[in-house]
């Protein structure tokens with residue numbers, strides 16, 4: 145018999161979580177204005193809001209926390225992080241930042257000007273936010289297959305080269321400071337980008353003369369998919385694949401809260417010393433001196449250790465296969481999900497789940513509320529509320545996909561939790577015809593509204 149994969153760790157410390165009654169949840173979600181970000185964490189049984197900063201650190205990471213060097217300048221922890229970034233990702237220069245969006249803020253302060261065009265593959269919302277905040281435009285060049293959850297495609301994060309070249313031809317290249325390749329592509333469902341596509345995008349960018357920047361939050365999961373799905377990579381280690389991926393990047397931004405398995409932290413990697421020096425000025429203003437940039441020494445130590453652990457095959461296998469375990473359970477129950485399954489999350493196709501609801505009723509948010517009511521499981525809407533309004537027309541933007549994301553924190557929940565989540569969603573699926581209304585917006589912020597939006601039931 146073929147032995148199944150199993151977690152390459154055992155559990156040394158646990159944290160109690162509590163179940164609640166449906167009546168309690170009815171009250172709590174009402175008090176939270178039907179916005180799951182407003183719930184207290186103790187009102188949640190299984191928390192799938194995000195896989196960002198919610199993973200469990202290892203004993204080695206905790207040990208590293210004890211020997212962090214908190215010197216303002218030149219801390220050994222900075223050099224530990226520098227070595228890890230050089231060894232694993234191949235960048236000579238880097239700036240620490242407190243998280244991923246801070247890395248975007250610092251780098252884009254150098255690169256993105258008013259009127260610029262920044263092509264990419266379904267830019268993450270903070271990335272798009274930092275582009276639009278600078279009165280520039282993010283152009284989505286993701287392949288069309290990504291927008292149909294029923295199509296099987298190994299690399300739905302890929303960039304369509306014709307769309308990219310058309311963008312290069314439609315605008316003066318001086319207005320296109322970089323192309324952003326998001327690995328894996330979160331907004332299109334945790335979908336990977338193939339090595340071939342990375343190579344082709346890089347070649348096109350060099351032909352036209354622009355930078356390639358990787359938004360790298362889940363780069364290790366991307367490498368895992370390349371190993372599993374792309375010809376020629378089965379026998380390569382994750383670290384070898386990662387190294388190769390980054391030979392095609394001029395710069396990277398990293399939210400270390402994902403694949404570096406820390407609770408807080410980020411950085412920017414640079415190949416070019418001059419760009420690093422320009423960004424350092426903004427790093428110092430926004431984040432702190434170049435050798436700590438918003439991070440404690442202990443956190444830089446844990447990050448360096450996490451980068452190593454996060455790029456080990458047995459860990460990635462157990463992580464990505466746990467996500468797939470949930471995906472397969474849901475499929476068995478007939479729940480429509482994005483396929484192939486994402487690396488960090490299962491994305492439920494809310495339009496196919498609740499086809500009778502109009503998009504104006506915020507279908508994925510409605511489903512998120514129903515799942516919470518059913519089992520105390522907190523997911524997150526990746527749909528029209530997240531998509532914000534068009535910055536010019538102020539009309540609601542209704543994206544092609546209305547998704548409920550169930551993001552799985554790293555090394556945190558067991559497969560029994562996956563069974564519990566799947567059963568909760570099955571119960572909602574069994575009573576879907578009874579879900580006839582939806583939600584409406586009472587109050588919203590002008591940008592990134594989904595965090596603070598206040599809703600009511602229709």
Ligand code: F0G
Nearest residue numbers: 194196243244245268270330359361399
């Ligand atoms: N890029 C991607 C692809 C992300 O998924 C995120 C965060 C960021 C950048 C920003 O990083 O949160 O450290 O500032 N994604 C989280 C999520 C919030 O839930 O998917 P950050």
